[in-house]
Every structure is written in structure tokens, then in C-alpha cells.
Amino acid sequence: MERLETDILIAGGGIAGLLASAVLAETGFSVLCADPVPPVTDGAAKGADLRSTAFLMPAVNLLAEAGLWQRLAPHAAPLRIMRIVDAGVQNATPMVADFVSDDIGQEAFAYNLPNWLIRREVLAYLETLSNAEIIAPARVGPMLARSTGAIATLDGDRQVRAALVIAADGRDSALREAAGISARRWSFGQKALVFTVRHDAAHENISTEVHQSGGPFTLVPLPDPHQSAVVWMDAGPEIARLAQMDEDAFSIAATERSAEVLGELTLQGRRIAWPIIAQQAARLDGPRLALLAEAAHVIPPIGAQGLNMSLADLACLRGLLVNARNAGHDIGAPDLLAQYSRLRLPDMTTRIAGVDLLNRASIAQAQPLRNLRRAGLSLLHGVKPLRQAAMVAGLGSKPRH
Numbered sequence: 001m002e003r004l005e006t007d008i009l010i011a012g013g014g015i016a017g018l019l020a021s022a023v024l025a026e027t028g029f030s031v032l033c034a035d036p037v038p039p040v041t042d043g044a045a046k047g048a049d050l051r052s053t054a055f056l057m058p059a060v061n062l063l064a065e066a067g068l069w070q071r072l073a074p075h076a077a078p079l080r081i082m083r084i085v086d087a088g089v090q091n092a093t094p095m096v097a098d099f100v101s102d103d104i105g106q107e108a109f110a111y112n113l114p115n116w117l118i119r120r121e122v123l124a125y126l127e128t129l130s131n132a133e134i135i136a137p138a139r140v141g142p143m144l145a146r147s148t149g150a151i152a153t154l155d156g157d158r159q160v161r162a163a164l165v166i167a168a169d170g171r172d173s174a175l176r177e178a179a180g181i182s183a184r185r186w187s188f189g190q191k192a193l194v195f196t197v198r199h200d201a202a203h204e205n206i207s208t209e210v211h212q213s214g215g216p217f218t219l220v221p222l223p224d225p226h227q228s229a230v231v232w233m234d235a236g237p238e239i240a241r242l243a244q245m246d247e248d249a250f251s252i253a254a255t256e257r258s259a260e261v262l263g264e265l266t267l268q269g270r271r272i273a274w275p276i277i278a279q280q281a282a283r284l285d286g287p288r289l290a291l292l293a294e295a296a297h298v299i300p301p302i303g304a305q306g307l308n309m310s311l312a313d314l315a316c317l318r319g320l321l322v323n324a325r326n327a328g329h330d331i332g333a334p335d336l337l338a339q340y341s342r343l344r345l346p347d348m349t350t351r352i353a354g355v356d357l358l359n360r361a362s363i364a365q366a367q368p369l370r371n372l373r374r375a376g377l378s379l380l381h382g383v384k385p386l387r388q389a390a391m392v393a394g395l396g397s398k399p400r401h
Contacts, residue, residue, distance in 0.1 A: 002158045006032040006133075007331065009152055009160050011140035011175055012168035013039060015053065015115060016293035016310040018122045018134075019063070020168060023314055025132035026066040027322060029331075032162070034138040034154055041120035043269075050272050051194045052220055052229035053118060054079055054110035054207070054304040059311040071121045076111035077221040081206040087259045094259050098206075110304055112207070112220050114229065140165070143175065145287030149332065164321075164332040165289050171279055173295035179286030183279050185298075188359060190215050190276040191239040192301060193232040196222070197254065200263030203228055209302075210259050214238065215276075216302060216362045217257050227268070231301050232257065233276060233362070243271050276300050276359075280352055284344055285337035290317055297348050299355045302362075309351055316343050 008024055010017050013035025021033040040047045055063070055076070063069040080101050087094040101109045126132045141153040143165055150165050167175035176183065192215075202225040210217040215233025222229055232242070232254070242250060247267050255265045279298035284291040293310035317340050321331045329336070 004032060004154075004158060004160045006030045006160060006162050008032070008164050008166060009034070009140065009150070009162035010166045010168055011152075012170060012293075012295070013037075013134060013136055014168065014170065014293070015049075015118055015122075015307060016314075017166075017168035018119060018126070019068070019311065020166060020292060020314050021132050021134070022068050022122055022125055022129070023062065023066045023318060024321070025126070025129045026068070027318060028131070028325075029321065030131045032133045032135065032160060034140050035134070035136040036139040038136045039119045039123060039134075040116060041123060043114060043116045045116075049115035049119070050196065050229075050270060051115045051231075051274075051301075052112050052222070053115055053307050054112045054220060055311075056110045056304055056308045057106060057108070058315070059308050060111060062311055062315050068122065068125055071125055072113060072118065073111070075117055075121070075223065076113050077223045078108035078205050079110045079112055079207045079221060080108045081204075082109055083206050083208040083261075085208060085210045085259055085261055087210055087212050094210075108205070109207075112222065112229070114222070140169070140175065143178065143289070145289070150288035162332075163288075163330065164337075166292050166317075167289060167295040168292045169295055171277070171294045171298045173291070175289060176281060176286075176291055176295050179289050181281055181283055181286055181291065183281045185277055185279040187275075187277050188215075188300065189235055190233050190300070190359075191236045192274045192276055193230075193234075193239050193242055193271055194274060195230050195232075195271045196227060196268040197230055197251075197265040198227050198268055199265050200226075201261075202226060203262060208258075208261050210257065210261060211362050212257070214362075215300075215359065217254075218301075219258065219262060228262070230254070230265075233300070233359075236275075239273050243273050278352060278356055280349065284313075284341040285334075287334070288332045288337075290337055290340055292317070296344075297352060299352050300359045302355050302358050305351050305355055309348060312347065313344055316340060 007029040008031045010021055010033040013033050021031045025031045082099040084097045085094050138154045143152040150162050152160050167173050203221040205221050208219045218231045219228040251267045281296045284296050292313050299306055320336050324331050324336050
């Protein structure tokens with residue numbers, strides 16, 4: 001059996017796992033990342049992740065410190081306005097509320113990139129680091145935690161010794177389950193359809209959420225001013241029906257659902273359906289184990305909170321690990337990992353609850369509830385201190401003046 005040693009073993013090579021590998025390796029730790037599926041780095045290839053990610057400014061700052069943002073920035077579309085369109089009131093003109101980054105002293109709220117491209121650039125960056133290694137396909141198997149470190153197997157034929165294991169192995173995390181950490185999961189009866197469109201009008205770096213019922217229809221700018229990534233959330237059977245439409249009929253349906261905010265939409269490429277759930281782990285630590293990203297939390301794709309919460313996890317954990325290393329302490333010590341859990345759980349719980357509430361408001365079918373939703377949006381947008389507070393809370397950072 002081949003035996004490997006590393007400071008940190010990361011189970012899961014999705015975007016969160018790859019970013020964690022890059023950030024922690026750049027910080028000086030030796031990192032080994034294992035994933036059961038080789039990464040797809042071509043948007044036209046089978047299995048490519050066609051979703052996009054909007055990096056909020058705290059995440060951008062973290063990646064810039066690691067020297068990674070410089071690779072991603074040329075491919076990113078800045079999101080300077082978050083536009084919410086409420087088209088859910090019968091016989092009424094859609095209400096438009098713009099939340100502008102200038103209001104809180106930010107050049108942009110976020111920067112959006114396709115997920116497959118993020119994988120490509122992060123992998124290219126990792127190849128420049130001598131203390132980072134990616135093994136795929138490889139699955140992290142049973143793990144034994146000892147006072148001197150953790151021992152884990154990779155597909156049964158390799159053994160890895162590490163001071164710390166990070167579970168970034170997704171919502172059905174095998175490492176979380178093996179550690180006996182419970183997770184509460186709930187469903188909304190929704191799915192999300194993810195695809196790319198071309199549109200008549202330029203998006204002008206405005207991210208637009210259109211609300212009627214069933215869930216939001218979100219257009220997120222891509223670098224081409226006439227192209228956007230779309231997340232269309234609705235009831236599961238409706239998403240299944242939409243996914244089977246021919247391309248021309250689907251483009252017409254998408255244009256109508258968008259309230260024509262960018263004119264006619266034309267489908268570009270494939271449509272991918274994803275189930276919408278929420279999930280929260282009871283704690284984020286186990287013996288020699290830290291939960292990260294969807295192993296710790298899952299939320300509906302609203303407000304760009306998902307991966308940005310994961311990067312907040314990473315920033316918190318990185319700080320604790322660096323302090324421990326500098327003090328000559330064990331980076332997998334129980335008190336350090338318990339502190340990580342204590343620090344992250346309050347913010348995680350608050351954001352999950354907030355997104356849950358927003359999603360339920362967006363689902364609303366009854367007209368009185370839709371009217372109430374519009375009134376709440378009008379109040380939030382119309383009072384500047386409330387508007388600014390909402391933007392700052394969503395970003396997870398303080399405004400600059």
C-alpha cells in the first residue's frame with residue numbers, strides 16, 4: 001500500500017475543495033485534495049458544470065490574498081446593480097427596485113464567472129504550487145483519528161496521514177456521517193433549471209431577479225454584455241416540463257418569465273436541473289475533521305450566499321490554522337476545531353434562515369401574499385438606511401465611506 005503524508009487532506013474537489021486547496025497551500029500548508037470524479041474544465045464537454053458563481057467582495061479579497069484572484073479577474077463580469085423585479089401582482093406594472101453598490105462604497109457587489117472556468121483556472125494555479133496535489137479519481141475512505149494525526153485511505157490502495165482532514169465532500173458527506181455529525185435537511189418542492197441565454201438588450205452589469213411565483217428567475221451577467229447565466233426556480237414538475245421543451249418554445253417561455261427585462265431571450269447550450277434543498281449540520285467539527293461548504297450547509301441559490309458562505313468558512317478556518325501553526329500548536333487539535341465550529345455556526349444559521357425566508361416569499365402563490373411581498377420590497381428599497389443595511393448584510397462586510 002502506498003503511504004502519503006500531508007498537513008491537510010481535503011475530501012472533495014468541487015469548487016470549494018479546490019479553492020480551499022489553493023488558499024491553504026498558498027498559506028504554506030502541504031495539501032492533498034482527493035475527488036472521486038476528475039474535474040471537467042471545458043464548458044462544452046459532457047459533465048461540465050454550467051452554473052455560475054458570483055464572488056462577493058469578502059471572497060474576492062480572500063482569493064486576492066492567495067494570489068488566485070489575479071487569474072480569475074480577467075474572466076469575471078462585475079455586478080454593480082442588484083435589480084429585483086416583482087411581477088407577481090395581477091394587473092399591475094412590475095415593480096423594479098435597484099440596489100446599487102455605490103450606495104455602500106463598493107465598486108461592485110460581486111464578480112460572476114462560469115463554474116467550469118473557475119475549475120480550469122484554479123487547477124492551473126494549483127499546478128504552480130509545489131505543496132499542493134490533486135488526486136482524481138480518488139475517494140477518501142475510512143478515517144482513523146489519533147492524538148498524533150488522522151489516517152485515511154484513498155480507494156483502499158493508498159493511505160494518507162494528515163494533521164487535519166477537511167470534509168468538502170458535498171451535501172451527502174460520507175465523512176460527516178462517519179463522524180456521527182447530524183444534519184437537518186428540508187425541501188421546498190422546487191428544482192432549479194440552469195442555463196445560458198443571449199438577449200437583445202445589454203445587461204449593463206446588472207444582476208436581475210424576477211419574482212412571480214414558484215421561485216425567482218435570476219439573470220446573472222457574463223462577460224459578454226449580451227449573455228447571461230440563468231437560474232430558473234420553480235416546482236419540480238414544472239421544471240421537468242420546461243426541461244423537455246424544444247429550444248424555440250423554451251426560449252419563448254423564458255422570455256415571458258423574465259418579464260422581458262432584457263428583451264427576447266435565446267437559449268444557448270444545455271439545460272441542467274438541480275434539486276433545491278436547505279441543510280444545516282449540527283456542528284462543523286469532529287476528531288481531526290472540519291466540515292466545509294455543502295458538507296456543512298446547503299441553501300437555495302438566492303443572493304449568491306452558497307459558495308460565499310463556504311469561503312467564509314475557509315477564511316475563518318485559515319485564520320485559526322495559521323495562528324496555531326505560528327504558535328507551534330497542533331492544527332488538528334480538538335479545541336481549535338471546536339472554536340471553528342463556534343465561530344461559524346451563528347453566521348451560518350442566520351444566513352440559512354434568511355435565504356429560507358426569501359425563498360418562501362418568492363414561492364408565494366396566493367395574491368395577498370404576493371401583495372405583501374411587494375409592500376415589503378417597497379419599504380426595504382425606499383428607506384435608504386434599510387436598503388444599505390440589507391446590502392451590507394448580504395455582502396457580509398462593512399460599507400466603505
